[in-house]
Amino acid sequence: MEIIATRPETLTKTPFTYCPGCLHGVAHRLIAEAIQEEGLINSMCGVAPVGCSVFAYKFFNFDMAEAAHGRAPAVATGMKRARPEMHVFTYQGDGDLAAIGTAEIVHAANRGEKISVFFVNNAIYGMTGGQMAPTTLPDMKTTTSPYGRNTDDIGFPIRVCELLDTLVAPYYIERVSLLSPAEIIKAKKAVSKAIKYNKEGRGFTFIEFVSTCPTNWGVDPVKSRDWAKENMLPFFKPGLFRDKGEGV
Amino acid sequence: MAKILMKGNEAVAEAAIRAGCRLYFAYPITPQSELIEYMARMMPKVNGTFLQAESEVSAINMVYGAAGCGKRVMTSSSSPGVSLKMEGISYIAGAQLPAVIINVQRGGPGLGDIQPAQGDYFQATKGGGHGDYRLIVLAPASVQEFADMASEAFELADKYRNPVMILADGMLGQMMEPVEFKAPKTDEEIAELWKQHKDWCIQPNEDGDAKHHHEINSLEIDPLMLEKHVNKIYAKYAEIEKNEIRYEEYNISDDNEILCVAWGTASRIVKSAINELKKAGKSIGLIRPINVWPYPYEAVAKAIGPKVKQVYVFELNTGQMLDDVKIGVNGKVPVKFWGKVGGVVFTPAEIQAKLEECF
Structure with missing residues (x-):
C-alpha cells in the first residue's frame, strides 16, 4: 500500500484539543507542512500564545515557548536575538495579538524582526468563552457585547494587516482565508512563502488567517464558514499587502 | 587591575558584560539611564545584543525568550518600570529560567520621584508578581559590591534556574566610587555557558533521530500537575535558603x-x-x-x-x-x-x- 498523505514530522503525535469544526488544526497543519518542506525541523522554534491555541507547544515537534498573553512577539524577539541560527515563529489569536499584545506586534514588525507571525482572526475570544475581541464585527453579539458591538461606544474592529502595512520594515504581509478548500490551498502558498522568507532571513513576515469559532458563535461548522464568508471577508479582505521579495 | 572611578549604573553594566552577558533588553527610566546607555555603547563592541524595547513589559518578555535559549541575559529598570516587569518575572520563575534583573530604586508609590529609596523591598522579597515564587535578591551597599553582584547574580541564576534581582537604589546607581573589575570571560568561555542548560533550553536539534522537544512553559492546566510543579520549585527554594544566606x-x-x-x-x-x-x-x-x-x-x-x-x-x-x-x-x-x-x-x-x- 502506498502512503500518499501522512502527518508531517513537524507535528507531534499529541492529538489536537480543538473543538469540532475549529480551523486551528488546519492552520497548524499548513505551518507544520511548510516547515517540513523547507527542511527546517531541526532549526525551527515557535512561540505559543494564550488563547485556544495555548497548547500549540505540545503540537509542534520542535522546541517551543509558551508566552504570556500578547507577549509572543517580544518572546520571539528574545529567542531570535539569542539564537540567530534558529528560525522563529509566533502563533497568535486576535485577542492576544490585536488587544493586549498590540504594542508587542507593532514594534516587532517595526523593528523588522526576522520572525514569522501567524495570526488567527475569528472575531472572538474563544478559550475564555466567547467575549468581544478587537476584531469583533459591528453589531456582532458576544458574551461581553450582549446587545451587539456598539461602534459608538467601543469603536470598530482593527484590521491588523492594514495597520502593519503602514510600517516601513515588514517584509511580507498577507491575509488569507481558511473558509474553503480552495482558499486553504491559497493559504498554504502564503504560509510557505513566509517560512521560506524566514529561512532566508529576509525580515518580518506576517500571515493573517480569517477563521471561525463555531462553538462561541453558536453555529455549526458549515454555517460558521458561510457566516464568515458573508460577514468577515467584506471587512477583512484577503489579499497581499506587502511582498518585498516580489517588489510589492 | 587598577581601580576605575565609575558610577554604579555603569560599573554594574561593565561587570555584567565581563560575566558573559551578551543580551540586554531594557526601556529608559531615571535613575538607571547610565546603565542602558552604557549597554547601548558597549554591547555592539562585544558582538552582543542591545535592544531598547517598546516597554518594560516587552523587555522582560524578550528576557524570557533569550533565557529560554539558555543564554545569559539581563534587563534593568527603576521602581515603576520594575512593577511593569513583574508579570514577566512571575513567568520566568514559573518556567524556571535563569535571568538577571536590576532595580535601581527610586521614590514611590506611583510615579513617585527620582531620588534614592528602598520602597521596593516588599515587591522584591515577598512577591510582586502573581503566584507562588521567589526571587533571589542581592542588595549592594557600594559601587564595588554592585559590580561584583553582576557575576554573582548570573552564577546564582544559572545554578538555580531562577530569576535573580539586584536591588540597588538611585544613590548606588548615580554615585561614583573606585571599582576593580574581574577579568572578562573569553568569547570561548561565553560560547560554552549555555551548554549547562542543554537538557532543557531551546536550541537547534543536532541529535539526529534522538530529537528533543523542549517546552519553555509555566502552564500546567491539571491542578495536580501544577501542585507538583510548584512543590518542585519550592524544594529548590529550600536549597537556596540553606545555601545562599549572606550578610x-x-x-x-x-x-x-x-x-x-x-x-x-x-x-x-x-x-x-x-x-x-x-x-x-x-x-x-x-x-x-x-x-x-x-x-x-x-x-x-x-x-x-x-x-x-x-x-x-x-x-x-x-x-x-x-x-x-x-x-x-x-x-x-x-x-x-x-x-x-x-x-x-x-x-x-x-x-x-x-x-x-x-x-
Missing part, C-alpha cells in the same frame, strides 16, 4: 547595647553613626543582610548579645524589612524602626540622634 556583621560584640539592622545605602549611613558613637564609648552592632532573600533570620537572632536592650531597624522606606527582623528577633528584645521616605535620605547625625535616645 555582613559590623562591630558585633558582647558589649553591644543596641543591634542595628539595615541594608543597602541605609546601612552605610548607619555605619557612620555607629562609628561616631563608638568614639563616645557606646557599643552598637550592625547586621547588614547582603542577600535580602533568602533572609539571614538566624544571623539577626545570633547577633543579639547579652547586653542588647534594643534592636533598631533603619530603612529608606516605611519599614518594609521590619517584619523580617522581627521574625529573626522572635520577641527576645524590643524592635524599633525609623526611616525616611519619598527619596529623602537620612544623615549620619539623624541616625546618631535616634540611637542616642536609646541609652
Whole structure:
C-alpha cells in the first residue's frame, strides 16, 4: 500500500484539543507542512500564545515557548536575538495579538524582526468563552457585547494587516482565508512563502488567517464558514499587502 | 587591575558584560539611564545584543525568550518600570529560567520621584508578581559590591534556574566610587555557558533521530500537575535558603547595647553613626543582610548579645524589612524602626540622634 498523505514530522503525535469544526488544526497543519518542506525541523522554534491555541507547544515537534498573553512577539524577539541560527515563529489569536499584545506586534514588525507571525482572526475570544475581541464585527453579539458591538461606544474592529502595512520594515504581509478548500490551498502558498522568507532571513513576515469559532458563535461548522464568508471577508479582505521579495 | 572611578549604573553594566552577558533588553527610566546607555555603547563592541524595547513589559518578555535559549541575559529598570516587569518575572520563575534583573530604586508609590529609596523591598522579597515564587535578591551597599553582584547574580541564576534581582537604589546607581573589575570571560568561555542548560533550553536539534522537544512553559492546566510543579520549585527554594544566606556583621560584640539592622545605602549611613558613637564609648552592632532573600533570620537572632536592650531597624522606606527582623528577633528584645521616605535620605547625625535616645 502506498502512503500518499501522512502527518508531517513537524507535528507531534499529541492529538489536537480543538473543538469540532475549529480551523486551528488546519492552520497548524499548513505551518507544520511548510516547515517540513523547507527542511527546517531541526532549526525551527515557535512561540505559543494564550488563547485556544495555548497548547500549540505540545503540537509542534520542535522546541517551543509558551508566552504570556500578547507577549509572543517580544518572546520571539528574545529567542531570535539569542539564537540567530534558529528560525522563529509566533502563533497568535486576535485577542492576544490585536488587544493586549498590540504594542508587542507593532514594534516587532517595526523593528523588522526576522520572525514569522501567524495570526488567527475569528472575531472572538474563544478559550475564555466567547467575549468581544478587537476584531469583533459591528453589531456582532458576544458574551461581553450582549446587545451587539456598539461602534459608538467601543469603536470598530482593527484590521491588523492594514495597520502593519503602514510600517516601513515588514517584509511580507498577507491575509488569507481558511473558509474553503480552495482558499486553504491559497493559504498554504502564503504560509510557505513566509517560512521560506524566514529561512532566508529576509525580515518580518506576517500571515493573517480569517477563521471561525463555531462553538462561541453558536453555529455549526458549515454555517460558521458561510457566516464568515458573508460577514468577515467584506471587512477583512484577503489579499497581499506587502511582498518585498516580489517588489510589492 | 587598577581601580576605575565609575558610577554604579555603569560599573554594574561593565561587570555584567565581563560575566558573559551578551543580551540586554531594557526601556529608559531615571535613575538607571547610565546603565542602558552604557549597554547601548558597549554591547555592539562585544558582538552582543542591545535592544531598547517598546516597554518594560516587552523587555522582560524578550528576557524570557533569550533565557529560554539558555543564554545569559539581563534587563534593568527603576521602581515603576520594575512593577511593569513583574508579570514577566512571575513567568520566568514559573518556567524556571535563569535571568538577571536590576532595580535601581527610586521614590514611590506611583510615579513617585527620582531620588534614592528602598520602597521596593516588599515587591522584591515577598512577591510582586502573581503566584507562588521567589526571587533571589542581592542588595549592594557600594559601587564595588554592585559590580561584583553582576557575576554573582548570573552564577546564582544559572545554578538555580531562577530569576535573580539586584536591588540597588538611585544613590548606588548615580554615585561614583573606585571599582576593580574581574577579568572578562573569553568569547570561548561565553560560547560554552549555555551548554549547562542543554537538557532543557531551546536550541537547534543536532541529535539526529534522538530529537528533543523542549517546552519553555509555566502552564500546567491539571491542578495536580501544577501542585507538583510548584512543590518542585519550592524544594529548590529550600536549597537556596540553606545555601545562599549572606550578610555582613559590623562591630558585633558582647558589649553591644543596641543591634542595628539595615541594608543597602541605609546601612552605610548607619555605619557612620555607629562609628561616631563608638568614639563616645557606646557599643552598637550592625547586621547588614547582603542577600535580602533568602533572609539571614538566624544571623539577626545570633547577633543579639547579652547586653542588647534594643534592636533598631533603619530603612529608606516605611519599614518594609521590619517584619523580617522581627521574625529573626522572635520577641527576645524590643524592635524599633525609623526611616525616611519619598527619596529623602537620612544623615549620619539623624541616625546618631535616634540611637542616642536609646541609652
